[in-house]
Amino acid sequence: PAALAKRLASEYDERHRAFEENFWATKMGLAGASKEALVRTNGEYEDFLADEGNLQAVVAALQADAGEVAEGDRRALEIAQRTFECYQMPAEARPLKEALLKEGAVLEGDVRGAMKLGYINPADGEFVQASSVQLRNLMRTAADEKERRACYEGLRTIGPHVAEQFCKVVKMRNQLAKALGHEDFYQYKVLAAEGFGKDTLFEMLDSLEERTRPIMEAARKRLAEDKGDDALQPWNISQALSGESAKLKDPYFPFAGAVSAWGRSFAALGIKYRQATMRLDLLDRQGKYSNGFCHWPQCAYVRPDGSWQPSTTNFTSLATPGAIGSGETALTTLMHEGGHAAHFANVVQPSPMFSQERAPMSVAYAENQSMVLDSLCGDAAWLARYARDADDKPMPFEVVEKALRDSKPYAVLALRGMIAVPYFEKALYELPDEEVTPARVMALADEVEAKVQGGLSPRPLLSVPHLLSDEASCYYHGYVLAEMAVWQTRKHFKDKYGYLVDNPQVGADLSEVYWHPGNSESFLSLVQKLTGTPLSSDAWVEELQEDLEGCVERERAEYEAAIAKGPAVASADVDLDMRMLLAHGDLVIADTEKDGGFEGAAAKFKKWLDTEYEGNA
16 A cells, blocks of 8 residues: 555655656747647656556555555555546546636637737727736726727627637536546536535626625616616726726736735735745736636655655736836735645645645635635735835835725726626536537627626626646635635634734634645535635625725724734845746746845846836837
């Protein structure tokens, strides 16, 4: 058993690392990146997971030596069994899986990845190339409605562009799921990741949908009354909710200070990365994947000899320095993806299979960790400490209050936009094959937006990159369940400790209860273990229903207390127990190992932004 556990850990490491290195290279558009190599290494990784011989060897070892296997080896073999069981498929289904991987790579790379996305500038009729992130940011901040509408129409071009290949992939996904004995692809994915089926999932989502529909309807009515019916147009709604406050907040989120603010905030929470190496590629550029993510070429685990294998992490955001709102988005993304990295760097288990992001890892469990941490960015206490202008002056409470009054009554709209994605994917994979056509799928997306969000969405469903991805398809429900857990977790910490921001006990509890187990325990059991109650939407709905004036006064008191205390950790004192490399594509800009630690690397990155970044030209 010990030799088998050691061999499987070694082979898993090798296959996983080879795929992830190619995944990063192709998503970042690095020199020498090969879609063929990505497909090949993904296939080899999948073959290892689906190898019936591996599963049989594990089962035999556990049965034959049930009373004699060392605890660490037994647990390593048990997670190997759970993992391999998620990927078994009959021989006749394997050619379909291989074909699906190839067609999926075409969809993401050749079709969506090579798409020339942008908008027609209404001022001069010229095409302006822009990523989906840039288009959405302009919809939030542009003063000219014609420009906002042009950006929305630019986003809407994604659907028709990808529809034909997407329909082909959807049919193949369903065909594979049915060959494996499942009702459809959505059922297959959610069962593998969460351990329960879509009926159970949508019981939870239906309850949330029903409880928040009246809140949504009231919010849309209020918005129309306050700012006119045109504010509900999909190209206007983001600007109506945050455009003015985004401009007021912008000076307090200089992109050049984002890395330092993230590091100081996490250090004050007592978060450590246990000797991880982290590569951060933070700036948007042509050819780069249009969504932030965090992946692990090397999973963290306790090796068979008892020594520690630190994680190696790649994470990315899509900042455009100088664009209004980009600094805030970049810092929030750093908090989110840095939260993923902290979670997976702190899984202390005897196999890398406990700390990888695929099934049987719960999507909701993985997303909960990052979303708890990025939720701090909306707290007045956090803004008082970390939202600072170029002269280190804190964001005034008048700006905090303006943003709160602009957003708080309409927070439900973000929830509805979130749940629209799983409702669309559920309906999509339940369509009969003959109805999976470009016209029907595009119409279905609009139907779901209208039904769930009350009108067309500022983020068209077919622009959501997760839908196209092999691994992230039928994934988005995890954000919804995670957000339920976020508010339940926040309420727990506030009840227990009185505050969250810069509270090292929060970091300690997250690490010990949520992070160390990895996927050895279910998401639902971990939420109950930490908070003392089963997962529910109660805390989230209470947050949405909170009285605005009471909220403003509470946030004011927390802001004033935070201003009096100031940041808990200076940049010079940041020690996250990790090596950080700040990169831009193939270029490594700064390295904590070579450039004077965290503070030195952050300063070198800032200098590069000011003097060498091509976006300044």
